[in-house]
Amino acid sequence: MSMRVAVNMLWSVSGVGGSEEYLARQMLGLASIGADLDIEVFAPRGFTERRPDVARAVHVREVRTHNTSRVTRIAMEHSWLAFAARGFDLVHHGGGTVPRLGNPTTLVTLHDVQWTAYPEHVGPTKLRYLRSMVPSSLRRATRIAVPSHFVAQTLTAEFGIDPSRISVVRHGLQRAVGAAPTSGVELRSRLGLGSGPVLVYPANTHPHKNHALLLDLLARGSGAWADPVLRLVFAGSPGRAEDEVRAAISARGLGDRVVMVGRVSDADRDGLLALAEAMVFPSLYEGFGAPVIEAMRIGTPVVCADRGSLPEVAGDAALVVEPDVDAWADALDRVREKRDELVARGRARAVEFSAERSAEDLLGAYGAVLGGGEPR
Numbered sequence: 001m002s003m004r005v006a007v008n009m010l011w012s013v014s015g016v017g018g019s020e021e022y023l024a025r026q027m028l029g030l031a032s033i034g035a036d037l038d039i040e041v042f043a044p045r046g047f048t049e050r051r052p053d054v055a056r057a058v059h060v061r062e063v064r065t066h067n068t069s070r071v072t073r074i075a076m077e078h079s080w081l082a083f084a085a086r087g088f089d090l091v092h093h094g095g096g097t098v099p100r101l102g103n104p105t106t107l108v109t110l111h112d113v114q115w116t117a118y119p120e121h122v123g124p125t126k127l128r129y130l131r132s133m134v135p136s137s138l139r140r141a142t143r144i145a146v147p148s149h150f151v152a153q154t155l156t157a158e159f160g161i162d163p164s165r166i167s168v169v170r171h172g173l174q175r176a177v178g179a180a181p182t183s184g185v186e187l188r189s190r191l192g193l194g195s196g197p198v199l200v201y202p203a204n205t206h207p208h209k210n211h212a213l214l215l216d217l218l219a220r221g222s223g224a225w226a227d228p229v230l231r232l233v234f235a236g237s238p239g240r241a242e243d244e245v246r247a248a249i250s251a252r253g254l255g256d257r258v259v260m261v262g263r264v265s266d267a268d269r270d271g272l273l274a275l276a277e278a279m280v281f282p283s284l285y286e287g288f289g290a291p292v293i294e295a296m297r298i299g300t301p302v303v304c305a306d307r308g309s310l311p312e313v314a315g316d317a318a319l320v321v322e323p324d325v326d327a328w329a330d331a332l333d334r335v336r337e338k339r340d341e342l343v344a345r346g347r348a349r350a351v352e353f354s355a356e357r358s359a360e361d362l363l364g365a366y367g368a369v370l371g372g373g374e375p376r
Helices: 020-032 050-057 070-084 125-140 151-157 185-193 210-218 242-251 266-275 292-298 310-314 331-351 355-369
Strands: 005-006 037-043 059-062 090-093 105-107 145-146 166-168 198-201 230-236 256-258 279-282 301-304 319-321
Touching: 005 070, 020 037, 020 198, 020 230, 020 292, 037 331, 090 355, 105 125, 105 230, 105 355, 125 151, 125 310, 145 355, 151 166, 185 266, 198 210, 198 266, 198 301, 210 230, 210 242, 230 266, 242 256, 266 292, 279 292, 292 301, 292 331, 301 310, 301 331, 310 319, 319 331
Parallel strands: 005 037, 005 090, 037 059, 090 105, 105 145, 145 166, 198 230, 198 279, 230 256, 279 301, 301 319
Antiparallel strands: none
Protein backbone atom coordinates (compact mmCIF):
# COMPACT_ATOMS: atom_id res chain seq x y z
CA MET A 1 0.00 0.00 0.00
CA SER A 2 1.26 3.52 -0.83
CA MET A 3 2.39 5.76 1.99
CA ARG A 4 -0.13 8.55 2.49
CA VAL A 5 1.59 11.91 2.92
CA ALA A 6 -0.15 15.21 3.69
CA VAL A 7 2.00 18.19 2.70
CA ASN A 8 1.22 21.41 4.54
CA MET A 9 1.80 24.35 2.18
CA LEU A 10 -0.78 26.66 3.76
CA TRP A 11 2.06 29.15 4.27
CA SER A 12 2.72 29.27 0.52
CA VAL A 13 1.32 32.57 -0.71
CA SER A 14 2.37 34.71 -3.67
CA GLY A 15 5.80 36.26 -3.16
CA VAL A 16 7.00 33.82 -0.49
CA GLY A 17 10.02 33.06 -2.69
CA GLY A 18 12.58 30.29 -2.55
CA SER A 19 10.99 28.22 0.22
CA GLU A 20 7.94 27.60 -1.99
CA GLU A 21 10.09 26.73 -4.98
CA TYR A 22 12.08 24.29 -2.86
CA LEU A 23 8.99 22.33 -1.83
CA ALA A 24 7.29 22.63 -5.22
CA ARG A 25 10.29 21.16 -7.01
CA GLN A 26 10.35 18.29 -4.54
CA MET A 27 6.72 17.48 -5.29
CA LEU A 28 7.47 17.54 -9.01
CA GLY A 29 10.54 15.38 -8.46
CA LEU A 30 8.57 12.76 -6.54
CA ALA A 31 6.12 12.55 -9.43
CA SER A 32 8.91 12.28 -11.99
CA ILE A 33 10.58 9.31 -10.26
CA GLY A 34 7.26 7.53 -9.81
CA ALA A 35 7.50 7.36 -6.03
CA ASP A 36 4.93 5.02 -4.52
CA LEU A 37 3.27 7.73 -2.47
CA ASP A 38 -0.24 9.06 -2.13
CA ILE A 39 0.47 12.79 -1.72
CA GLU A 40 -2.05 15.48 -0.96
CA VAL A 41 -0.90 19.09 -0.78
CA PHE A 42 -2.94 21.40 1.46
CA ALA A 43 -2.65 24.94 0.18
CA PRO A 44 -4.29 28.39 0.19
CA ARG A 45 -6.99 29.35 -2.26
CA GLY A 46 -5.49 30.21 -5.64
CA PHE A 47 -2.48 27.90 -5.29
CA THR A 48 -3.62 25.60 -8.13
CA GLU A 49 -3.97 28.55 -10.49
CA ARG A 50 -0.59 29.91 -9.46
CA ARG A 51 1.22 26.54 -9.49
CA PRO A 52 -0.52 24.39 -12.13
CA ASP A 53 2.67 22.32 -12.48
CA VAL A 54 2.32 21.09 -8.89
CA ALA A 55 -1.42 20.52 -9.30
CA ARG A 56 -0.74 18.31 -12.33
CA ALA A 57 1.81 16.25 -10.41
CA VAL A 58 0.00 15.70 -7.08
CA HIS A 59 -3.45 16.23 -5.66
CA VAL A 60 -3.96 19.72 -4.23
CA ARG A 61 -6.69 20.57 -1.75
CA GLU A 62 -7.24 24.29 -1.25
CA VAL A 63 -8.59 26.00 1.81
CA ARG A 64 -11.42 28.46 1.12
CA THR A 65 -9.39 31.54 2.02
CA HIS A 66 -6.36 33.10 0.36
CA ASN A 67 -4.66 32.73 3.74
CA THR A 68 -2.48 35.83 3.44
CA SER A 69 -1.98 36.47 7.16
CA ARG A 70 0.03 34.41 9.64
CA VAL A 71 -2.91 34.46 12.08
CA THR A 72 -5.26 32.96 9.47
CA ARG A 73 -2.73 30.32 8.48
CA ILE A 74 -2.11 29.25 12.07
CA ALA A 75 -5.85 29.02 12.72
CA MET A 76 -6.34 26.84 9.62
CA GLU A 77 -3.44 24.56 10.62
CA HIS A 78 -4.96 23.97 14.06
CA SER A 79 -8.48 23.35 12.77
CA TRP A 80 -9.04 22.45 9.12
CA LEU A 81 -5.66 20.82 8.54
CA ALA A 82 -5.61 19.04 11.90
CA PHE A 83 -8.92 17.36 11.03
CA ALA A 84 -8.16 16.68 7.36
CA ALA A 85 -4.73 15.09 7.94
CA ARG A 86 -5.77 12.63 10.65
CA GLY A 87 -5.72 9.53 8.46
CA PHE A 88 -2.35 10.14 6.76
CA ASP A 89 0.78 8.17 7.59
CA LEU A 90 2.71 11.40 8.09
CA VAL A 91 2.33 15.13 7.68
CA HIS A 92 5.10 17.10 6.01
CA HIS A 93 5.06 20.69 7.26
CA GLY A 94 6.99 22.69 4.68
CA GLY A 95 6.93 26.10 6.34
CA GLY A 96 9.36 25.59 9.21
CA THR A 97 6.87 25.14 12.06
CA VAL A 98 4.69 22.32 13.39
CA PRO A 99 1.16 23.06 14.71
CA ARG A 100 0.51 22.03 18.30
CA LEU A 101 -2.63 20.13 17.24
CA GLY A 102 -3.00 17.45 14.60
CA ASN A 103 -1.31 14.29 13.35
CA PRO A 104 1.82 13.78 15.53
CA THR A 105 3.87 11.90 12.90
CA THR A 106 5.63 14.77 11.20
CA LEU A 107 8.50 15.91 9.03
CA VAL A 108 9.22 19.64 9.22
CA THR A 109 11.25 21.40 6.54
CA LEU A 110 13.32 24.34 7.75
CA HIS A 111 14.89 26.21 4.89
CA ASP A 112 17.10 28.42 7.06
CA VAL A 113 17.31 30.16 10.41
CA GLN A 114 18.71 33.44 9.15
CA TRP A 115 17.02 35.27 12.02
CA THR A 116 19.45 33.68 14.50
CA ALA A 117 22.38 35.34 12.71
CA TYR A 118 20.65 38.58 11.72
CA PRO A 119 17.76 39.24 14.13
CA GLU A 120 17.85 42.92 13.13
CA HIS A 121 16.62 41.94 9.66
CA VAL A 122 13.31 40.62 11.00
CA GLY A 123 10.39 42.65 12.29
CA PRO A 124 9.87 42.47 16.08
CA THR A 125 6.53 40.63 15.89
CA LYS A 126 7.83 37.99 13.51
CA LEU A 127 11.03 37.63 15.52
CA ARG A 128 9.08 36.90 18.70
CA TYR A 129 7.01 34.34 16.80
CA LEU A 130 10.10 32.61 15.38
CA ARG A 131 11.89 32.53 18.72
CA SER A 132 8.87 30.85 20.27
CA MET A 133 7.63 28.53 17.51
CA VAL A 134 10.78 27.28 15.79
CA PRO A 135 12.51 25.71 18.82
CA SER A 136 9.20 24.20 19.94
CA SER A 137 8.52 22.82 16.46
CA LEU A 138 12.00 21.31 16.21
CA ARG A 139 11.50 19.52 19.53
CA ARG A 140 8.07 18.16 18.58
CA ALA A 141 8.79 17.12 14.99
CA THR A 142 9.43 13.45 14.37
CA ARG A 143 12.17 14.43 11.92
CA ILE A 144 13.63 17.59 10.38
CA ALA A 145 14.56 18.23 6.74
CA VAL A 146 17.01 20.95 5.72
CA PRO A 147 18.53 21.91 2.34
CA SER A 148 22.20 21.89 3.36
CA HIS A 149 24.68 20.59 5.92
CA PHE A 150 25.24 24.21 6.90
CA VAL A 151 21.64 24.51 8.14
CA ALA A 152 21.85 21.11 9.84
CA GLN A 153 24.96 22.18 11.73
CA THR A 154 23.29 25.48 12.68
CA LEU A 155 20.31 23.64 14.19
CA THR A 156 22.64 21.54 16.29
CA ALA A 157 24.68 24.55 17.42
CA GLU A 158 21.75 26.91 18.08
CA PHE A 159 19.08 24.53 19.38
CA GLY A 160 20.92 21.39 20.44
CA ILE A 161 19.19 19.20 17.86
CA ASP A 162 20.58 15.67 17.61
CA PRO A 163 22.13 15.37 14.11
CA SER A 164 20.59 11.90 13.74
CA ARG A 165 17.13 13.54 13.61
CA ILE A 166 18.03 15.68 10.59
CA SER A 167 17.86 14.77 6.90
CA VAL A 168 19.62 16.91 4.31
CA VAL A 169 17.30 17.21 1.30
CA ARG A 170 19.15 19.07 -1.43
CA HIS A 171 17.53 21.60 -3.73
CA GLY A 172 16.67 20.15 -7.10
CA LEU A 173 16.33 21.74 -10.53
CA GLN A 174 13.76 20.59 -13.03
CA ARG A 175 14.91 19.79 -16.54
CA ALA A 176 12.97 22.81 -17.78
CA VAL A 177 15.43 25.21 -16.11
CA GLY A 178 17.38 26.79 -18.96
CA ALA A 179 15.42 24.97 -21.67
CA ALA A 180 13.50 27.94 -23.12
CA PRO A 181 15.25 31.22 -22.24
CA THR A 182 14.16 34.60 -23.54
CA SER A 183 16.61 35.67 -26.22
CA GLY A 184 19.44 37.99 -25.27
CA VAL A 185 18.51 40.34 -28.11
CA GLU A 186 15.00 40.76 -26.74
CA LEU A 187 16.21 41.29 -23.18
CA ARG A 188 18.81 43.86 -24.19
CA SER A 189 16.17 45.79 -26.11
CA ARG A 190 13.33 45.52 -23.57
CA LEU A 191 15.45 46.22 -20.48
CA GLY A 192 17.80 48.79 -22.00
CA LEU A 193 20.96 46.78 -21.35
CA GLY A 194 22.96 48.14 -24.24
CA SER A 195 25.53 46.06 -26.08
CA GLY A 196 28.16 45.67 -23.35
CA PRO A 197 28.79 43.02 -20.69
CA VAL A 198 25.98 42.18 -18.25
CA LEU A 199 26.08 40.92 -14.67
CA VAL A 200 22.99 39.48 -12.99
CA TYR A 201 22.09 39.28 -9.30
CA PRO A 202 18.81 37.32 -8.91
CA ALA A 203 17.73 38.11 -5.36
CA ASN A 204 15.04 39.91 -3.41
CA THR A 205 16.21 43.18 -1.90
CA HIS A 206 16.49 41.91 1.66
CA PRO A 207 19.28 43.36 3.83
CA HIS A 208 21.33 40.15 4.00
CA LYS A 209 21.47 39.92 0.22
CA ASN A 210 24.15 42.61 0.36
CA HIS A 211 23.36 44.49 -2.85
CA ALA A 212 25.48 47.35 -1.50
CA LEU A 213 28.71 45.45 -2.14
CA LEU A 214 28.04 45.39 -5.87
CA LEU A 215 27.08 49.06 -5.90
CA ASP A 216 30.30 49.94 -4.07
CA LEU A 217 32.30 48.01 -6.66
CA LEU A 218 30.67 49.90 -9.53
CA ALA A 219 31.07 53.25 -7.80
CA ARG A 220 34.71 52.58 -6.97
CA GLY A 221 35.38 51.74 -10.61
CA SER A 222 38.36 49.42 -10.32
CA GLY A 223 39.38 47.03 -13.11
CA ALA A 224 36.55 45.51 -15.13
CA TRP A 225 33.98 47.13 -12.81
CA ALA A 226 34.93 50.50 -14.33
CA ASP A 227 33.68 49.58 -17.81
CA PRO A 228 31.12 52.32 -18.63
CA VAL A 229 29.01 49.96 -20.76
CA LEU A 230 28.82 47.27 -18.05
CA ARG A 231 25.25 46.77 -16.83
CA LEU A 232 24.29 45.21 -13.50
CA VAL A 233 20.79 43.70 -13.36
CA PHE A 234 19.02 43.25 -10.02
CA ALA A 235 16.23 40.72 -10.56
CA GLY A 236 14.01 39.95 -7.59
CA SER A 237 10.93 41.00 -5.68
CA PRO A 238 11.10 44.09 -3.43
CA GLY A 239 12.34 43.22 0.05
CA ARG A 240 12.89 45.03 3.32
CA ALA A 241 15.89 46.92 1.90
CA GLU A 242 14.27 47.98 -1.39
CA ASP A 243 14.23 51.69 -0.55
CA GLU A 244 17.82 51.60 0.70
CA VAL A 245 19.03 49.89 -2.47
CA ARG A 246 17.30 52.42 -4.70
CA ALA A 247 18.65 55.31 -2.61
CA ALA A 248 22.17 53.90 -2.83
CA ILE A 249 21.92 53.63 -6.62
CA SER A 250 20.88 57.27 -6.80
CA ALA A 251 23.47 58.49 -4.29
CA ARG A 252 26.29 56.78 -6.18
CA GLY A 253 25.12 58.08 -9.55
CA LEU A 254 24.61 54.58 -10.93
CA GLY A 255 21.14 54.99 -12.40
CA ASP A 256 22.41 54.41 -15.93
CA ARG A 257 24.41 51.28 -15.04
CA VAL A 258 22.12 49.40 -12.64
CA VAL A 259 18.83 48.02 -13.94
CA MET A 260 16.21 46.91 -11.41
CA VAL A 261 13.70 44.63 -13.12
CA GLY A 262 11.82 43.18 -10.13
CA ARG A 263 10.61 39.60 -10.15
CA VAL A 264 10.92 38.05 -13.61
CA SER A 265 9.46 35.05 -15.39
CA ASP A 266 11.40 31.80 -15.53
CA ALA A 267 12.12 32.43 -19.22
CA ASP A 268 13.49 35.91 -18.52
CA ARG A 269 15.51 34.62 -15.56
CA ASP A 270 17.09 31.95 -17.74
CA GLY A 271 17.66 34.42 -20.56
CA LEU A 272 19.36 36.92 -18.26
CA LEU A 273 21.63 34.22 -16.86
CA ALA A 274 22.50 32.97 -20.33
CA LEU A 275 23.28 36.54 -21.42
CA ALA A 276 25.35 37.38 -18.35
CA GLU A 277 29.11 37.38 -18.19
CA ALA A 278 28.67 36.20 -14.62
CA MET A 279 26.03 35.66 -11.98
CA VAL A 280 27.18 37.62 -8.93
CA PHE A 281 25.84 36.53 -5.54
CA PRO A 282 27.32 38.43 -2.55
CA SER A 283 24.65 37.28 -0.07
CA LEU A 284 25.73 37.12 3.56
CA TYR A 285 23.40 34.25 4.47
CA GLU A 286 21.76 31.45 2.48
CA GLY A 287 20.20 28.21 3.62
CA PHE A 288 20.99 26.92 0.15
CA GLY A 289 21.24 29.51 -2.64
CA ALA A 290 19.38 27.94 -5.58
CA PRO A 291 20.38 30.69 -8.09
CA VAL A 292 23.96 29.41 -7.85
CA ILE A 293 22.93 26.03 -9.24
CA GLU A 294 20.52 27.58 -11.76
CA ALA A 295 23.33 29.66 -13.21
CA MET A 296 25.64 26.64 -13.33
CA ARG A 297 22.99 24.59 -15.15
CA ILE A 298 22.71 27.32 -17.79
CA GLY A 299 26.47 27.63 -18.17
CA THR A 300 27.04 30.98 -16.49
CA PRO A 301 30.12 31.50 -14.28
CA VAL A 302 29.31 32.23 -10.64
CA VAL A 303 30.96 34.57 -8.16
CA CYS A 304 29.52 34.20 -4.66
CA ALA A 305 30.30 35.13 -1.07
CA ASP A 306 31.95 32.66 1.28
CA ARG A 307 29.05 32.84 3.73
CA GLY A 308 26.29 30.51 4.89
CA SER A 309 25.74 27.47 2.70
CA LEU A 310 27.26 29.03 -0.43
CA PRO A 311 30.72 27.41 -0.18
CA GLU A 312 29.05 24.02 0.35
CA VAL A 313 26.70 24.44 -2.61
CA ALA A 314 29.22 25.98 -5.01
CA GLY A 315 32.04 23.55 -4.26
CA ASP A 316 34.97 24.13 -6.60
CA ALA A 317 32.70 25.24 -9.45
CA ALA A 318 32.55 28.97 -8.61
CA LEU A 319 34.70 31.83 -7.40
CA VAL A 320 33.90 31.85 -3.68
CA VAL A 321 35.09 35.16 -2.29
CA GLU A 322 34.99 37.00 1.03
CA PRO A 323 32.26 39.69 0.80
CA ASP A 324 34.67 42.62 0.77
CA VAL A 325 35.18 45.26 -1.93
CA ASP A 326 38.93 44.62 -2.15
CA ALA A 327 38.43 40.85 -2.39
CA TRP A 328 35.90 41.26 -5.21
CA ALA A 329 37.87 43.92 -7.10
CA ASP A 330 39.47 41.47 -9.54
CA ALA A 331 36.60 38.95 -9.61
CA LEU A 332 35.47 39.80 -13.14
CA ASP A 333 39.02 39.58 -14.48
CA ARG A 334 39.36 36.16 -12.87
CA VAL A 335 36.07 35.04 -14.40
CA ARG A 336 37.33 36.03 -17.85
CA GLU A 337 40.57 34.13 -17.32
CA LYS A 338 38.88 30.96 -16.03
CA ARG A 339 35.58 31.12 -17.91
CA ASP A 340 35.78 27.78 -19.74
CA GLU A 341 36.87 25.99 -16.56
CA LEU A 342 34.11 27.57 -14.47
CA VAL A 343 31.44 26.74 -17.04
CA ALA A 344 32.53 23.10 -17.29
CA ARG A 345 32.76 22.65 -13.53
CA GLY A 346 29.44 24.41 -13.02
CA ARG A 347 27.57 22.18 -15.45
CA ALA A 348 29.02 19.09 -13.79
CA ARG A 349 28.13 20.44 -10.34
CA ALA A 350 24.53 21.17 -11.35
CA VAL A 351 23.96 17.51 -12.26
CA GLU A 352 24.17 16.71 -8.55
CA PHE A 353 21.14 18.92 -7.88
CA SER A 354 18.40 17.53 -10.09
CA ALA A 355 14.75 17.41 -9.02
CA GLU A 356 14.99 13.62 -9.09
CA ARG A 357 17.91 13.54 -6.65
CA SER A 358 16.13 16.00 -4.38
CA ALA A 359 13.05 13.76 -4.46
CA GLU A 360 15.16 10.72 -3.58
CA ASP A 361 16.53 12.61 -0.56
CA LEU A 362 12.98 13.47 0.51
CA LEU A 363 11.82 9.89 -0.01
CA GLY A 364 14.55 8.76 2.36
CA ALA A 365 13.44 11.32 4.94
CA TYR A 366 9.85 10.08 4.72
CA GLY A 367 11.05 6.53 5.29
CA ALA A 368 13.12 7.65 8.28
CA VAL A 369 10.07 9.34 9.83
CA LEU A 370 8.32 5.99 9.94
CA GLY A 371 11.37 4.23 11.33
CA GLY A 372 12.53 2.38 8.23
CA GLY A 373 14.34 2.92 5.01
CA GLU A 374 12.87 4.38 1.86
CA PRO A 375 9.17 3.54 1.42
CA ARG A 376 8.41 0.83 -1.10
